[in-house]
Amino acid sequence: MILKIDSSRFLGVKNAKEIAEQLEEIVITEQVSSDTKLPPIRALARTLSVSPSTIASAYSELERRGLAKGLGRAGTVVTRRNRDLGRARVFSMVPTRNEGLALDLSTGFPDPILLDDLHRRAKVELATTTSSNFLHRTVCDELLIQLMVLHEVKSNEITVVNGSLDALDRILEQTTTPSDRFVVEEPSYPPIFDLLEVHKLIPIPVKLDSEGVEPDSLAAALTRSPTAIIVQPRSQNPTGISMSATRYQELASIFAKSEKVTIIEDDHSGAISTSTIRSFRGKVPNRVINIHGFSKSHGPDLRISSIASDFETISALNSRRRLGPSWTSEIIQRILANLLSDSIANESVNNARKTYAKRLSDLAEALRQDGIEISSNDGLNAWIPVTSEVGAITDLARQGIVVAPGSAFHLDPNHLPHLRVTTAALTDPPLSLHMALNAWKV
Structure with a gap:
């Protein structure tokens, strides 16, 4: 099936970027299914009164945005993500686990140990708190x-x-x-x-x-x-x-x-x-x-x-x-x-904040000594540049360490490779983590 194009939607649109944006809007708002073919480049160029090279550039932009895929002589097809994407993206942040996992640095979650005091305080509050009625x-x-x-x-x-x-x-x-x-x-x-x-x-x-x-x-x-x-x-x-x-x-x-x-x-x-x-x-x-x-x-x-x-x-x-x-x-x-x-609860939160800051700072300093610079300065995660996400993730997995691939956090498929490493529970970074990151440093 070839996507039908209404030229009236492209009035005043002449350059490749604007054409790509309009095609993107059509694909999303009309819920165009994956594998639907885009019009042949020369045919669409005639319809819109632009050069074939302009349409080719527009299709390349759609590919960059992850909405199309070139198939060579077979043309270009829509690759619109399906309704299961939400679940797929969540799973794409967390690589497949195994029984021998030693250290999970993929979650982005806080350290459960630093929440223990708060959980105990919450249980005390729960025991003394009552509900009221439906007129909340x-x-x-x-x-x-x-x-x-x-x-x-x-x-x-x-x-x-x-x-x-x-x-x-x-x-x-x-x-x-x-x-x-x-x-x-x-x-x-x-x-x-x-x-x-x-x-x-x-x-x-x-x-x-x-x-x-x-x-x-x-x-x-x-x-x-x-x-x-x-x-x-x-x-x-x-x-x-x-x-x-x-x-x-x-x-x-x-x-x-x-x-x-x-x-x-x-x-x-x-x-x-x-x-x-x-x-x-x-x-x-x-x-x-x-x-x-x-x-x-x-x-x-x-x-x-x-x-x-x-x-x-x-x-x-x-x-x-x-x-x-x-x-x-x-x-x-x-x-x-x-x-x-x-x-007491506020003291626990303050302690957690300082602990997370130190764990992130300690990893950043260790990486800096290895010649790896990161901009991460707050929160639970470090964003680390690598030459290959697959290579670094594979090496870490062999050591029982799981991290999140940077590709999960991007719309642009041509992004620079990174890893997201959750430092929240990183009490003592193992040597194997440093070795793997150093082996794939930019």
Whole structure:
């Protein structure tokens, strides 16, 4: 089957990049199935009144974005990802395990040992916490007071949901429509890519450097009229980069010139991040939605993230949620509220934050001595350049060490090879880890 092209959708579109973008929009919004053939290059060139080389370049761009595949004389076919991608991407972060596994550095999870004290405190709170009735407020009073201070917002500008991905899913549902363009960091957390596809959004990747999103890349992305952007201001997953104060000012200046884009800030690591949280709320009011996660700092089973934004956005989120779960368990909310105000629990979180920072710093210093430089400076993960992901992962697997391949965190198939190594549980980096990374260093 050959994809039918309506030339009226390409009016004013002449260069290869614009043609690729329009084809991408057609593939996503019309749910074109994989293996559907794109029109022959010369035929489409005649239809659009452009040169064959322009169409060839457009098809190459689609291949770069992972939406098409060249088959030589057989032409070019769509390779649109299927509905199982969400599951596939999650699994692609974690290579196949085996019984002889000695060290799992692939998960991106916090160290369970550093959560033990919090779990014990939570059990005490659970024993003394009772439920009320079906007339719940969205956020219980005890937690609301603390979240108002955390986010510096009014009581009607905040809500809670069941984790950061649940928050993003609900935000996308309320703020976007299918075929909207959406700016996303490259690389980024794979389930974010999956959610964009579920909501039929067209991703516009922006590059990162050691200080965060690159200003020129962001400025270029905003010229494509996106509806929204998601940024991880600190402990970016997978790179472990936190946005610098200078970069914050640069990006705020760019956002101020783009009046319509909604900025979603995903502070998933929350209190275990050592960097200062820098929100664009003060720079571009009524256009920022902030997500703050508590799973990594206080335990994944709490399943709570807070969302702060303007009254209209929060009202829309709460109204839609009433048709589903309605609210996050008030028992769990009260447990979190009590943990946030408990001096022993706060001491445990502070200790975990310092421990994670030291483990990441120790690995970075050891790699530096081996001639390997990384930009990771915060959070649970190190983003390490290698000459071959497959080669490095294979060597590490022989030593019983599992890491996540960098390819899982990219939209661009032509990315530079990296490994994401979770340093959260890396109490004493084994010599075999250093040897394998050194053997594949760039």
